[in-house]
Amino acid sequence: MNEASARLAGLFDGQRLTPTQRRIAQVLVRRAEEAPFLSSVELAESAGVSQPSVTRFAVALGFDGYPGLRRRLREALRAGERAPADERGELNVYQQAVLAEAARLRALAAELGDPERLERAGRLLAASRPLPVLGLRAAAAEARGFAYFAAKVHPDVRLLDEGGSHLADRVEQAADAGARALLCFALPRYPRELPAALAVARRLGLSVVTVADSPLTPVAEPADQLFVAPVSTALSFDTACAPLLLGRALLEAMCDALPDAQARLERFDERAAERGVFLD
Structure with a gap:
């Protein structure tokens, strides 16, 4: 995962998304450099979902619609936001999943x-x-x-x-x-x-x-x-x-x-x- 992908991944970490919405998020992370310039139709086609699903995805993240999400994607890349996993080097999606789970187990240990x-x-x-x-x-x-x-x-x-x-x-x-x-x-x-x-x-x-x-x-x-x-x-x-x-x-x-x-x-x-x- 490159730096741009890690920045966008940080936007979606911990969000309550449906499996369809997660596919959309994964496409945005994989195509991080061009993500802010994709139309909702192009994103839908790339993720294999409907265009209304892309709109619902943006709303689920707290935006009024897809244009608002696209502006946020541009800001994220410009501001240099980084996902926590990126600080540990180049990690693939499976490694990130394991480390995310480990973080939740550490939090549970503290709670107990x-x-x-x-x-x-x-x-x-x-x-x-x-x-x-x-x-x-x-x-x-x-x-x-x-x-x-x-x-x-x-x-x-x-x-x-x-x-x-x-x-x-x-x-x-x-x-x-x-x-x-x-x-x-x-x-x-x-x-x-x-x-x-x-x-x-x-x-x-x-x-x-x-x-x-x-x-x-x-x-x-x-x-x-x-x-x-x-x-x-x-x-x-x-x-x-x-x-x-x-x-x-x-x-x-x-x-x-x-x-x-x-x-x-x-x-x-x-x-x-x-x-x-x-x-x-």
Whole structure:
């Protein structure tokens, strides 16, 4: 990545863009020297998108339209704005993505300097029988991973990773069975079913623990226990190493709050060995 490309990349770093909009941004970065002189039609053709998509891209960045964005591109090149990655030398897009993710992990480590909030949430999750774990679409992988490991130490974990009208039913069933808390993974783009399901949980008296990418997430409310782990937007699709790791930290805190967690793990290992579940 040359200096001009790095300057323009800095304009888009951290912006909440759709995959289509990121393709447009990538074209601008690749064609940095000529980017300020491309018409919206030329940019659309180069990115393989429609001209209205280019206009929506400019608006998403806070401009009235594409002409305003083009002026900003010219200013960026003239002013010599630099992306942080450029200070580390010539890096390709994959290296930049890894370093961007590493920066978010360092920020998460700083946030966890005081573990009291995490430990409090762990006790809340441990005490909930059953424990519903909610994550839809982009957040489904984080919810599944947490639920998979949590089931080894918690007696009743219920994974809620599918939307639709039955989602509220499953939240209600968990509450009727005695659930006191719900763990939610909320990552962009947020499905419409998510705030509706959380509203049901709150109405039924469940305490909501949320792992989200931003403190301004639209799905959380002040009464929730909100833990923030930003995603990286360096590639066409978000990378979510920080939310995944934060979920594992919550899992660890929950294990610490379960008096029989170690005994359950040992029983699982013994039974798995008897059945030959694993190769090693």
